[in-house]
Amino acid sequence: MLDSSGSIAAMLATFLHLLAQTPVEQAQEKTAAEEGRDIVLSMLVVGLIFVGFAVGGDLLAKLRKKH
Numbered sequence: 001m002l003d004s005s006g007s008i009a010a011m012l013a014t015f016l017h018l019l020a021q022t023p024v025e026q027a028q029e030k031t032a033a034e035e036g037r038d039i040v041l042s043m044l045v046v047g048l049i050f051v052g053f054a055v056g057g058d059l060l061a062k063l064r065k066k067h
Contacts, residue, residue, distance in 0.1 A: 030038075
């Protein structure tokens with residue numbers, strides 16, 4: 001069984017491998033509207049992750065104060 005650092009390294013290696021396989025030619029075939037939509041969607045995902053961490057931190061702080 002892998003330890004946690006080995007597991008993280010394996011996930012990171014898999015992610016980088018998938019990024020390397022992404023065809024660049026497909027990005028050139030997109031219209032400006034499609035590229036804009038993709039950018040807006042990625043910004044929304046990043047925003048949701050940010051808000052998730054903020055809310056999670058607040059919840060953890062409130063749980064610690066109750067104990």
